[in-house]
Amino acid sequence: xxxxxxxxxxxxxxxxxxxxxxxxxxxxxxxxxxxxxxxxxxxxxxxxxxxxxxxxxxxxxxxxxxxxxxxxxxxxxxxxxxxxxxxxxxxxxxxxxxxxxxxxxxxxxxxxxxxxxxxxxxxxxxxxxxxxxxxxxxxxxxxxxxxxxxxxxxxxxxxxxxxxxxxxxxxxxxxxxxxxxxxxxxxxxxxxxxxxxxxxxxxxxxxxxxxxxxxxxxxxxxxxxxxxxxxxxxxxxxxxxxxxxxxxxxxxxxxxxxxxxxxxxxxxxxxxxxxxxxxxxxxxxxxxxxxxxxxxxxxxxxxxxxxxxxxxxxx
Ligand SMILES: [Zn+2]
Numbered sequence: 001x002x003x004x005x006x007x008x009x010x011x012x013x014x015x016x017x018x019x020x021x022x023x024x025x026x027x028x029x030x031x032x033x034x035x036x037x038x039x040x041x042x043x044x045x046x047x048x049x050x051x052x053x054x055x056x057x058x059x060x061x062x063x064x065x066x067x068x069x070x071x072x073x074x075x076x077x078x079x080x081x082x083x084x085x086x087x088x089x090x091x092x093x094x095x096x097x098x099x100x101x102x103x104x105x106x107x108x109x110x111x112x113x114x115x116x117x118x119x120x121x122x123x124x125x126x127x128x129x130x131x132x133x134x135x136x137x138x139x140x141x142x143x144x145x146x147x148x149x150x151x152x153x154x155x156x157x158x159x160x161x162x163x164x165x166x167x168x169x170x171x172x173x174x175x176x177x178x179x180x181x182x183x184x185x186x187x188x189x190x191x192x193x194x195x196x197x198x199x200x201x202x203x204x205x206x207x208x209x210x211x212x213x214x215x216x217x218x219x220x221x222x223x224x225x226x227x228x229x230x231x232x233x234x235x236x237x238x239x240x241x242x243x244x245x246x247x248x249x250x251x252x253x254x255x256x257x258x259x260x261x262x263x264x265x266x267x268x269x270x271x272x273x274x275x276x277x278x279x280x281x282x283x284x285x286x287x288x289x290x291x292x293x294x295x296x297x298x299x300x301x302x303x304x305x306x307x308x309x310x311x312x313x314x315x
Contacts, residue, residue, distance in 0.1 A: 067149055075308035092128050098132055
């Protein structure tokens with residue numbers, strides 16, 4: 001299989017947290033409260049970039065919880081907060097106010113943190129960015145994480161769950177990669193394998209993004225059931241954290257799932273990616289007749305699903 005390596009490289013900066021190909025899958029979730037509806041968008045609001053509108057919202061919408069749109073073009077009604085500290089987790093970088101997600105995401109993270117806490121040397125999980133209070137595009141960072149169904153989990157094994165707010169701003173995760181992501185380094189342990197495996201084995205999870213060398217390492221080390229490896233997708237970056245993407249919850253009619261990963265464990269594909277890192281293919285000659293690439297325009301509210309204006313307006 002030929003990986004479109006160079007094309008992907010061009011997309012890297014924009015898609016740092018997971019490429020996506022939306023498909024239709026519509027499932028459901030129920031929480032009481034008013035349903036989100038579309039409200040008219042004024043000319044002023046519609047011309048403002050969506051990240052300006054969503055990036056300063058301090059609190060979630062008082063609506064029934066529901067994700068709208070796709071992972072990289074959407075918003076989230078009724079997000080709930082991952083408590084800053086729990087028995088088996090701490091949310092990191094609290095100043096970003098991104099410890100918000102759909103109820104299924106928050107439940108999942110707490111469940112996974114309990115499993116992580118059973119691993120030697122891990123008292124739980126350090127959880128990085130989830131979503132903004134109302135989801136949507138962010139002023140800095142991710143292209144995805146817009147509908148409350150994506151979460152970043154630090155690779156750093158938590159040795160303390162009593163870190164202060166200041167510590168959580170200042171400590172850093174640790175990189176697990178060697179040779180530009182082709183291999184794991186000495187920081188990688190069986191515990192990382194087991195935690196990623198637990199996440200991928202959870203039926204709520206659609207995909208996990210992690211650097212190619214880690215996927216290949218897990219492919220080599222897994223001697224039992226390999227079906228979970230299908231959800232573990234090699235991607236750029238993702239060596240300080242891995243990224244968990246949940247599927248649209250059942251009944252969430254406005255939520256657009258990504259096309260499922262191809263059948264199989266994906267290990268040969270990950271090895272191809274590693275080979276491309278180690279021996280990059282020569283750049284393809286540029287087609288002189290090709291149109292100039294159009295610069296990516298910032299999303300406006302009009303680019304997002306209609307319900308997102310209601311999510312913003314709800315007080
Ligand atoms: Zn991410």
